[in-house]
Amino acid sequence: MSEQHAITMTAPPEVYRQRRAKLAAALERPVVIFAGHAPARNYPANTHHFRAGSSYRYFGGPPLENAALLIEPGSDGDAGCTLLRRPPGADDALWFGEVPTDNDIAAAAGLRREGLADTDKLEALLAGRAAATVAPPFPDTLAWIAKLGLPPANDDELRAIINLRLTKDEHELAAMRRSSGICIEAHRAAMAATKPGKREADVAAAFMAVLHRHECQVAFNPIITVHGEVLHGQGHPNIMPDGALLLCDAGVEEPGGYACDFTRTFPVSGKWTPIQRHLYEITLRAANEATAACVPAARYRDVHDLSARVICEGLVEAELLRGDPAELVARTAHALFYPHGVGHLVGLDAHDMEDFGDLAGYAPGRARRPEFGNKYLRLDRDLEPGMCVTIEPGIYLVPAIWASDELVKPLADVVNRPKVDALLKDSFGGIRIEHTICVRPAETGGPEILSETLPTDPDEVAACVGTG
Amino acid sequence: MSEQHAITMTAPPEVYRQRRAKLAAALERPVVIFAGHAPARNYPANTHHFRAGSSYRYFGGPPLENAALLIEPGSDGDAGCTLLRRPPGADDALWFGEVPTDNDIAAAAGLRREGLADTDKLEALLAGRAAATVAPPFPDTLAWIAKLGLPPANDDELRAIINLRLTKDEHELAAMRRSSGICIEAHRAAMAATKPGKREADVAAAFMAVLHRHECQVAFNPIITVHGEVLHGQGHPNIMPDGALLLCDAGVEEPGGYACDFTRTFPVSGKWTPIQRHLYEITLRAANEATAACVPAARYRDVHDLSARVICEGLVEAELLRGDPAELVARTAHALFYPHGVGHLVGLDAHDMEDFGDLAGYAPGRARRPEFGNKYLRLDRDLEPGMCVTIEPGIYLVPAIWASDELVKPLADVVNRPKVDALLKDSFGGIRIEHTICVRPAETGGPEILSETLPTDPDEVAACVGTG
Numbered sequence: 001m002s003e004q005h006a007i008t009m010t011a012p013p014e015v016y017r018q019r020r021a022k023l024a025a026a027l028e029r030p031v032v033i034f035a036g037h038a039p040a041r042n043y044p045a046n047t048h049h050f051r052a053g054s055s056y057r058y059f060g061g062p063p064l065e066n067a068a069l070l071i072e073p074g075s076d077g078d079a080g081c082t083l084l085r086r087p088p089g090a091d092d093a094l095w096f097g098e099v100p101t102d103n104d105i106a107a108a109a110g111l112r113r114e115g116l117a118d119t120d121k122l123e124a125l126l127a128g129r130a131a132a133t134v135a136p137p138f139p140d141t142l143a144w145i146a147k148l149g150l151p152p153a154n155d156d157e158l159r160a161i162i163n164l165r166l167t168k169d170e171h172e173l174a175a176m177r178r179s180s181g182i183c184i185e186a187h188r189a190a191m192a193a194t195k196p197g198k199r200e201a202d203v204a205a206a207f208m209a210v211l212h213r214h215e216c217q218v219a220f221n222p223i224i225t226v227h228g229e230v231l232h233g234q235g236h237p238n239i240m241p242d243g244a245l246l247l248c249d250a251g252v253e254e255p256g257g258y259a260c261d262f263t264r265t266f267p268v269s270g271k272w273t274p275i276q277r278h279l280y281e282i283t284l285r286a287a288n289e290a291t292a293a294c295v296p297a298a299r300y301r302d303v304h305d306l307s308a309r310v311i312c313e314g315l316v317e318a319e320l321l322r323g324d325p326a327e328l329v330a331r332t333a334h335a336l337f338y339p340h341g342v343g344h345l346v347g348l349d350a351h352d353m354e355d356f357g358d359l360a361g362y363a364p365g366r367a368r369r370p371e372f373g374n375k376y377l378r379l380d381r382d383l384e385p386g387m388c389v390t391i392e393p394g395i396y397l398v399p400a401i402w403a404s405d406e407l408v409k410p411l412a413d414v415v416n417r418p419k420v421d422a423l424l425k426d427s428f429g430g431i432r433i434e435h436t437i438c439v440r441p442a443e444t445g446g447p448e449i450l451s452e453t454l455p456t457d458p459d460e461v462a463a464c465v466g467t468g
Numbered sequence: 469m470s471e472q473h474a475i476t477m478t479a480p481p482e483v484y485r486q487r488r489a490k491l492a493a494a495l496e497r498p499v500v501i502f503a504g505h506a507p508a509r510n511y512p513a514n515t516h517h518f519r520a521g522s523s524y525r526y527f528g529g530p531p532l533e534n535a536a537l538l539i540e541p542g543s544d545g546d547a548g549c550t551l552l553r554r555p556p557g558a559d560d561a562l563w564f565g566e567v568p569t570d571n572d573i574a575a576a577a578g579l580r581r582e583g584l585a586d587t588d589k590l591e592a593l594l595a596g597r598a599a600a601t602v603a604p605p606f607p608d609t610l611a612w613i614a615k616l617g618l619p620p621a622n623d624d625e626l627r628a629i630i631n632l633r634l635t636k637d638e639h640e641l642a643a644m645r646r647s648s649g650i651c652i653e654a655h656r657a658a659m660a661a662t663k664p665g666k667r668e669a670d671v672a673a674a675f676m677a678v679l680h681r682h683e684c685q686v687a688f689n690p691i692i693t694v695h696g697e698v699l700h701g702q703g704h705p706n707i708m709p710d711g712a713l714l715l716c717d718a719g720v721e722e723p724g725g726y727a728c729d730f731t732r733t734f735p736v737s738g739k740w741t742p743i744q745r746h747l748y749e750i751t752l753r754a755a756n757e758a759t760a761a762c763v764p765a766a767r768y769r770d771v772h773d774l775s776a777r778v779i780c781e782g783l784v785e786a787e788l789l790r791g792d793p794a795e796l797v798a799r800t801a802h803a804l805f806y807p808h809g810v811g812h813l814v815g816l817d818a819h820d821m822e823d824f825g826d827l828a829g830y831a832p833g834r835a836r837r838p839e840f841g842n843k844y845l846r847l848d849r850d851l852e853p854g855m856c857v858t859i860e861p862g863i864y865l866v867p868a869i870w871a872s873d874e875l876v877k878p879l880a881d882v883v884n885r886p887k888v889d890a891l892l893k894d895s896f897g898g899i900r901i902e903h904t905i906c907v908r909p910a911e912t913g914g915p916e917i918l919s920e921t922l923p924t925d926p927d928e929v930a931a932c933v934g935t936g
Binding site for chain 2: 006039040041042043044045046047048049051053054093094095096097136137138139142199201202204205206208209210211212213214215220221227229230231232233234235236237339348349350351353354355398399400401
């Protein structure tokens with residue numbers, strides 16, 4: 001078998017067996033976890049990159065399209081576990097070369113050779129028993145499940161998976177450090193490629209070239225824009241004017257599937273204007289204080305509120321808001337400038353387990369607050385050692401917000417509207433700083449910041465710009 | 469509206485109206501042509517690039533997710549045509565910034581403002597009438613159609629679309645020249661980045677950086693490999709050894725959706741071995757003769773057979789086969805070395821209209837031949853001016869073929885097996901040269917070769933390698 005066909009896994013077989021055994025101990029019925037398949041681009045044979053489902057990967061599934069893991073209640077992680085996969089087609093060797101052998105596949109997954117079965121056998125293996133299903137949102141997979149008549153996993157079953165995936169073991173952290181290292185290299189390349197008059201697409205190309213060299217995927221479509229106020233901007237069409245800020249929110253997924261998610265904002269010219277630097281320093285203070293607050297047992301919602309308070313303190317200093325910062329946060333005045341949550345879980349997904357909805361992000365009994373701004377917070381759990389989260393406060397001048405009487409009128413008494421309008425007129429854009437961190441026991445000196453060596457100091461950041 | 473939100477179209481509105489009117493004239497019932505949506509990567513909000521369906525784009529649909537064009541029989545292309553789209557959500561301005569206005573959308577599509585409707589209105593607009601559907605293979609789109617209970621277009625309706633899309637007008641050709649220009653730049657970058665000891669991924673990064681700079685997508689996942697004998701190789705994991713050939717089969721899709729598809733093969737070191745050069749020159753001769761044969765009224769299957777004959781002539785010269793070349797082709801001996809078809813349609817899809825199956829590639833009354841090799845030919849039509857096709861012969865040493873008694877035994881009398889085995893042992897790999905061409909009337913001097921300025925001469929090719 002040439003290196004071309006190596007199976008990329010992130011943990012040794014024994015670890016996958018242990019994970020499956022732990023899940024099996026919590027199950028009352030079998031669960032089938034699907035890999036999914038590569039979705040079509042325009043016609044069926046022309047597909048996007050195949051990205052196996054995250055839960056399937058977590059429990060040891062090798063990256064094989066249309067495969068599935070069947071885990072029986074009480075399994076020891078080997079016996080009672082079956083990897084279902086479609087056997088190679090007659091012409092596969094011609095079109096795709098050598099494919100992994102059954103022995104390779106079983107070894108990677110931590111299963112005996114007898115633990116492999118053809119997907120067609122799933123129905124026979126279940127023999128009419130109810131089985132829960134977990135699947136990525138891919139069409140043929142969902143159609144297959146519908147045809148089998150199997151129900152989706154219930155909340156208890158999903159929680160059993162979530163409880164395992166919520167804290168990262170040493171193998172997962174090693175993978176996240178790998179994606180982070182490549183992400184830092186890519187962000188540095190992006191900074192180096194930034195110059196007035198060049199295009200956002202030039203910066204995106206510099207970022208992406210690093211990923212391609214390392215055979216990595218994007219963890220999500222990178223946001224690389226002089227319109228940082230557009231929170232989920234798409235495409236990179238703009239020329240970067242002198243005087244603008246470039247916001248670069250881009251993460252890497254290493255071949256095992258583990259993500260990181262970093263944001264840096266910097267002046268296109270390498271020179272901060274006073275107000276840019278001032279609002280940047282406020283954002284940095286919020287990022288640093290929120291990061292330091294991520295200790296075991298801290299409630300993530302409190303970390304969000306802390307970041308909002310630091311932002312409000314800064315906005316009062318900057319004379320954009322007036323009043324007592326704590327009171328401003330209570331009235332969600334921060335959301336006029338900082339309308340999103342402070343971060344989210346990160347792991348095998350950039351928004352880890354977001355396919356399970358708030359079941360993953362919100363601890364039992366907790367729910368999203370209804371107010372504008374706070375309602376976008378994706379996570380409210382008590383932090384535990386090994387949890388990986390992002391910390392990503394920001395300050396933006398969003399025209400759509402300032403055009404909304406509904407949002408602005410109730411806070412008119414605390415807003416310095418002329419100064420806001422001047423920044424809007426000046427196309428200030430937006431600033432965000434984002435770390436991916438791993439929560440650590442307090443005695444080990446606070447969280448591990450996976451983005452630590454990517455500069456945040458405004459002078460250091462500026463020195464990286466335009467050097468390429 | 470900032471440049472960020474410009475709607476990319478490839479033809480003026482009047483041309484889209486004309487295309488719709490022509491289709492409408494061939495219809496007996498309304499047809500709904502769907503745009504599709506961006507498929508999920510791992511969780512629903514994390515999507516791959518949105519690529520609107522090709523037929524939807526051809527008939528003037530702007531790139532809007534979950535939109536659709538309703539075309540009534542006998543429509544003049546404006547009245548009797550409706551663009552259905554989902555109106556922006558309440559929070560869209562916050563997350564996605566300014567979105568195109570209804571006036572922008574209608575103008576781009578060549579419709580009156582009243583020609584726009586909410587997707588929810590599709591059922592009411594049809595008012596119980598049967599309507600045919602054409603959709604890209606995307607899950608939510610197919611689920612939407614299933615819910616509406618609408619049938620897929622029948623063969624007559626698909627043929628009406630195929631007949632229009634089969635020959636390219638000046639706007640389409642201009643778009644294909646744009647994608648080709650970028651593809652040439654990217655292939656040159658790939659050649660320049662190739663050096664012994666570097667990785668295939670380094671070459672892929674150089675290729676992809678050019679696409680990212682131009683905000684283009686891949687037309688398909690690029691094949692960049694020292695294992696050219698793996699016809700649809702995936703990933704770029706290998707180190708490129710001195711002495712190996714690198715096969716680079718990679719195409720560009722410009723923002724309007726038009727593709728090109730070029731292949732070049734070159735020595736990693738920039739120096740051909742005698743046998744590499746010999747088999748390369750045979751392949752080049754086949755590519756050139758097959759290209760020259762692409763004149764109006766020529767049958768594409770004959771072009772394939774011509775390429776097979778030139779390959780056989782060369783393989784006899786090279787003492788890999790023995791016998792009369794025409795007889796060798798009749799026995800499909802070429803397929804031992806050249807197991808695929810000479811090419812395919814290219815346009816809005818890299819394999820244009822492959823989602824319609826052989827209805828697009830094969831003229832009425834024609835079907836695929838059953839023999840190994842010839843059965844993979846994707847196209848058998850009489851060529852017409854404006855048709856765009858690839859010409860991509862190759863010579864490969866595929867271990868899976870030579871391990872197959874079924875394929876080799878019947879041809880044992882014409883094969884020089886020791887010489888074949890020596891090349892296999894030497895990991896010869898494979899060679900392919902691919903042009904994207906546009907068929908022209910004979911009096912204008914033969915086909916337009918969109919890849920013309922990307923070198924094919926072995927010395928010129930070698931001189932491009934490793935210069936970056």
